[in-house]
Amino acid sequence: MRLIPYHTRLAWRSLRRDPGLSATIVIVLAVAACIFSTALIHYLRLYGPRPELSPGLHQVEIGVDDRTLRLAFVGSTAAPSRLAPHTRVSFSNYQVLAASGIPARQMATFRSRLWVASDGGAAISTGIVSSELACARNARFVDAAFFTMFSQRLRWGSPWSREDEVADRPRVVLGRRLNEDLFSGDDSTGQTVRIDGRPYVVSGVLADDAPVNAEWDPAAAGGGQDAVYLPFADQQRLQAWPETPYYLTPVGPHHEELLKSDAVFVTFWVDLVTPEQRAAYQRYLAAELGRRGLRYRLRDLADWREMVKIPPSVISFFTLLTLIIFAGSGLIVARLLLAKGLVRGDELGVFRALGAPRGALFWRQIIEATLLSAIAAALGTLLAFPQAAFYNRFVRDNDIPLRMSWLAVALIFAATMAVGIGSALYPSWIASRRRPTMTLGRA
Amino acid sequence: MALDVGPLVRTIRRRPGIWALMVLEVAVGVTTIGSLLISGAWYGEGGQQPSGLDEPNLVLISTYTPSPAGLDPTAAERAVRARERADRRIVRALPDVEAAAWVTSTILEDHWTYPTLLSVVGAAPAAARSSSAAAPEAVAWLTYTDGEVARALGLRFLAGEMPARAVIADADGDPALGERPAAAVLTRCLAARLFGDPRAAVGAHLTSSRIADVPVRAVVEDVTMRMALMPYPRCTAFLIGGAPVDHEARMIVRARPGRRDAAVAAAAEALARASAQRRADVRAFDSTTGAHHRIGFGLLRLLGFFGVMVALIALLGALAATSFLVAQRTRQIGIRRALGATRGDIVTYFLLESAIAAVMGSIIGVVATVALFAVMRTVFHAIRFNFALMLLALATLWVGTIVATLIPALRAARVSPSVAGRSL
Numbered sequence: 001m002r003l004i005p006y007h008t009r010l011a012w013r014s015l016r017r018d019p020g021l022s023a024t025i026v027i028v029l030a031v032a033a034c035i036f037s038t039a040l041i042h043y044l045r046l047y048g049p050r051p052e053l054s055p056g057l058h059q060v061e062i063g064v065d066d067r068t069l070r071l072a073f074v075g076s077t078a079a080p081s082r083l084a085p086h087t088r089v090s091f092s093n094y095q096v097l098a099a100s101g102i103p104a105r106q107m108a109t110f111r112s113r114l115w116v117a118s119d120g121g122a123a124i125s126t127g128i129v130s131s132e133l134a135c136a137r138n139a140r141f142v143d144a145a146f147f148t149m150f151s152q153r154l155r156w157g158s159p160w161s162r163e164d165e166v167a168d169r170p171r172v173v174l175g176r177r178l179n180e181d182l183f184s185g186d187d188s189t190g191q192t193v194r195i196d197g198r199p200y201v202v203s204g205v206l207a208d209d210a211p212v213n214a215e216w217d218p219a220a221a222g223g224g225q226d227a228v229y230l231p232f233a234d235q236q237r238l239q240a241w242p243e244t245p246y247y248l249t250p251v252g253p254h255h256e257e258l259l260k261s262d263a264v265f266v267t268f269w270v271d272l273v274t275p276e277q278r279a280a281y282q283r284y285l286a287a288e289l290g291r292r293g294l295r296y297r298l299r300d301l302a303d304w305r306e307m308v309k310i311p312p313s314v315i316s317f318f319t320l321l322t323l324i325i326f327a328g329s330g331l332i333v334a335r336l337l338l339a340k341g342l343v344r345g346d347e348l349g350v351f352r353a354l355g356a357p358r359g360a361l362f363w364r365q366i367i368e369a370t371l372l373s374a375i376a377a378a379l380g381t382l383l384a385f386p387q388a389a390f391y392n393r394f395v396r397d398n399d400i401p402l403r404m405s406w407l408a409v410a411l412i413f414a415a416t417m418a419v420g421i422g423s424a425l426y427p428s429w430i431a432s433r434r435r436p437t438m439t440l441g442r443a
Numbered sequence: 444m445a446l447d448v449g450p451l452v453r454t455i456r457r458r459p460g461i462w463a464l465m466v467l468e469v470a471v472g473v474t475t476i477g478s479l480l481i482s483g484a485w486y487g488e489g490g491q492q493p494s495g496l497d498e499p500n501l502v503l504i505s506t507y508t509p510s511p512a513g514l515d516p517t518a519a520e521r522a523v524r525a526r527e528r529a530d531r532r533i534v535r536a537l538p539d540v541e542a543a544a545w546v547t548s549t550i551l552e553d554h555w556t557y558p559t560l561l562s563v564v565g566a567a568p569a570a571a572r573s574s575s576a577a578a579p580e581a582v583a584w585l586t587y588t589d590g591e592v593a594r595a596l597g598l599r600f601l602a603g604e605m606p607a608r609a610v611i612a613d614a615d616g617d618p619a620l621g622e623r624p625a626a627a628v629l630t631r632c633l634a635a636r637l638f639g640d641p642r643a644a645v646g647a648h649l650t651s652s653r654i655a656d657v658p659v660r661a662v663v664e665d666v667t668m669r670m671a672l673m674p675y676p677r678c679t680a681f682l683i684g685g686a687p688v689d690h691e692a693r694m695i696v697r698a699r700p701g702r703r704d705a706a707v708a709a710a711a712e713a714l715a716r717a718s719a720q721r722r723a724d725v726r727a728f729d730s731t732t733g734a735h736h737r738i739g740f741g742l743l744r745l746l747g748f749f750g751v752m753v754a755l756i757a758l759l760g761a762l763a764a765t766s767f768l769v770a771q772r773t774r775q776i777g778i779r780r781a782l783g784a785t786r787g788d789i790v791t792y793f794l795l796e797s798a799i800a801a802v803m804g805s806i807i808g809v810v811a812t813v814a815l816f817a818v819m820r821t822v823f824h825a826i827r828f829n830f831a832l833m834l835l836a837l838a839t840l841w842v843g844t845i846v847a848t849l850i851p852a853l854r855a856a857r858v859s860p861s862v863a864g865r866s867l
Contacts, residue, residue: 020763021763021767024759024760024763027756027759028756028759028760031752031755031756032756034752035749035752035753038745065652067560068557068558068559068560068582068651068652069557069558071560071582072558072582072674072675073674113554113690113691114690115507115509115690115722136507136690136691138554196509196510196690197509197720198509198512219555220555222555223554223555224554236516237510238510239510239516239519239520239523239688239690240690241687241688241689241690243554243555243556244555244556244557246557247559247652247653248652249652250623250651250652250653250654250655251653252622252623253622253685253686253687253688254516254517254520254687254688255516255520255687255688256516256517258687312821312822313822314482314822314823316822317482317818317819317822317823318482320818321475321478321479321482321815322749324471324474324475325471325475325749325753327471328468328471328472328475328753328757329756329760331464331467331468331471332468332756332757332760332761332764333760334464335461335464335465335468335760335764336760336763336764336767338460338461338464338764339461339763339764339767339768339771340767342458342461342767342768342771343767343770343771390745391741391745394737394741394744394745395737395738395741395742395745396737396738396741397734397738426460430460
């Protein structure tokens with residue numbers, strides 16, 4: 001341990017003796033890290049760690065025949081279905097589920113597209129909305145409990161209250177992005193926005209962009225973030241047609257018919273915090289749904305997360321591919337270090353002849369690789385920022401930007417160090433096996 | 444000239460690690476560049492998939508009509524529909540407009556919808572029954588529209604014809620107001636998937652969880668009505684009538700030849716004058732402004748950039764490693780020169796060593812790419828293995844390997860035979 005500073009000094013000197021080779025190793029690793037970072041940020045955006053939520057969260061799944069979606073998006077109906085329609089219920093079943101009065105909290109939601117504008121009615125001057133209709137934005141109808149049940153932090157203000165709902169006061173919570181577009185990101189609570197042409201007072205503003213895979217409604221994953229959050233009851237007043245209703249039988253063209261139909265589009269969550277509440281809710285479901293012969297299942301959060309686990313996607317593939325590129329860069333570095341070891345063979349032999357143990361030579365090489373990897377990791381992480389900016393500007397697959405998180409930075413750094421040090425293991429082992437007699441004999 | 448492979452074999456046996464790493468580098472290079480090119484081509488094709496529409500003469504009008512306050516739901520819906528119907532009349536009456544159809548989706552749409560599984564009702568026509576390729580059901584995208592769709596989009600009929608207006612109109616005389624679709628027009632892609640022979644579709648009846656028993660009146664050439672990166676973007680069923688009452692409405696307008704800009708200006712002005720309550724957005728129809736185009740070409744550029752970067756770091760690494768190894772073998776080269784080897788022999792020797800590694804790495808790389816392609820097929824819809832792109836990946840790596848070897852090899856060939864003597 002006390003020899004580490006000594007070995008580090010020697011390793012640093014060694015790096016400076018071959019600046020070209022050292023620079024090559026750094027560039028190779030940094031470029032590979034930068035390429036990997038783009039896929040990694042994407043991967044974390046979709047598959048990253050999920051937030052801590054109340055373990056009492058439950059959802060009632062009512063069997064849905066989703067053959068169409070399995071054929072279209074999975075390519076086969078053979079696999080058991082884990083697709084998002086299973087997380088939704090029809091409006092009439094939602095009314096049954098919501099009427100129990102048992103859960104500590106409950107929340108219903110669906111998404112629609114509504115005209116959102118500033119109070120003067122001016123269209124939003126941003127290129128992020130649909131290329132088809134410049135004024136319609138994603139509007140989510142939720143109960144006020146949504147924000148606490150799903151740990152949605154508000155930067156300013158608060159959600160509407162129960163009193164607001166009872167008094168029928170038009171209140172809205174703005175998404176972070178819309179608040180930037182309409183109010184330059186300033187505190188807009190108390191201001192008025194027009195939704196579907198009607199005035200709504202801003203009661204709060206979310207602190208963060210919505211996640212790509214929002215757990216409160218996985219059927220909307222990948223479709224951009226919600227611009228506004230409105231009280232659930234307002235959906236009837238606004239006659240808001242859901243964004244993605246999944247039809248089980250033909251439905252007429254009218255909003256009333258949709259609400260009465262078996263089309264599933266409402267996601268409903270309950271928070272059952274005690275065993276008594278769970279048992280009571282089970283009894284309630286048996287009485288209300290079981291009596292009608294419906295297949296249903298009450299899933300807790302862990303079970304639910306397992307059920308809607310996101311299947312492998314192009315993001316998984318590109319993460320794998322960029323990992324292979326990273327591994328390839330490790331091979332290049334290994335060959336460079338091996339070549340360097342061969343050229344320095346005589347010098348290493350002299351060290352051995354002077355009494356340096358094999359372990360010392362091995363660790364000196366590893367320290368050398370560690371120094372190079374650290375520089376490459378820092379450079380690769382820095383390059384990842386403009387790379388993400390490039391993606392957000394030129395690809396922009398939806399309006400939720402790629403952002404570097406601390407987790408992403410840590411993973412990029414760790415992966416670069418692992419590849420760099422891993423690629424040095426074999427060359428260091430070869431170098432440490434140098435026999436002193438060979439060098440002395442040649443001398 | 445007889446090639447002496449003895450020194451080559453000895454070099455490989457003396458440094459198996461370095462040689463194996465070189466082979467693996469080429470293999471990884473071929474695999475990654477090949478996969479990047481194949482996936483990039485998939486995005487590129489999706490991004491530039493033609494809509495099949497006569498775009499230079501088309502205009503897209505999007506409107507948003509809010510629900511009027513203070514009305515009961517039925518009256519509010521009727522008011523929304525009345526506004527939309529009035530808008531269509533305004534647009535159709537413009538002098539530069541030839542036709543205007545109401546549609547619920549276009550290739551430019553970039554928000555989520557679900558497809559539908561269409562089934563053939565009862566016995567299909569004889570031709571369909573005899574066709575082994577006929578499928579009983581197929582995934583389709585539904586586009587609700589009206590009787591002017593064929594004229595507005597310039598649909599080319601393969602079989603059947605648009606139903607007569609009397610068949611598709613409801614009591615109000617406006618097909619879009621119908622309670623249920625009166626007829627279906629299928630694209631060739633969808634008709635082929637359902638019936639094998641597209642002509643066999645006419646006269647059949649379709650059903651699904653979305654629609655009940657709709658007769659197929661015609662089959663048209665493929666047009667892309669859904670975002671091109673989705674599955675089956677050309678498998679569309681145009682349903683005449685029966686669309687949900689929504690705030691959003693779209694019209695595709697065919698302008699008179701050469702009058703598109705005038706039609707855009709006139710429509711925007713006329714719609715703005717007609718009502719200040721609803722939003723109207725009028726623009727030239729241009730599928731290159733769609734999200735599929737931006738995403739497809741953006742990713743094509745990004746993946747291409749990655750491919751170039753991979754090739755460059757492979758070249759840089761190979762160049763540096765080979766330079767080091769050549770420097771280390773200066774004495775050996777000097778001895779060979781002293782024993783009569785020409786400069787050409789030295790260059791050939793190094794090139795051959797790299798070529799063997801490149802060929803072996805390429806074989807491993809192609810096998811690995813094929814294995815990786817099996818993974819790609821599970822996540823990229825209808826992706827094809829492109830042999831030309833694979834050859835391009837191989838050529839890139841081979842050229843890179845030769846360049847990375849040639850520069851140090853030429854330097855090695857200049858080593859004087861006297862170096863051998865000095866080293867002894």
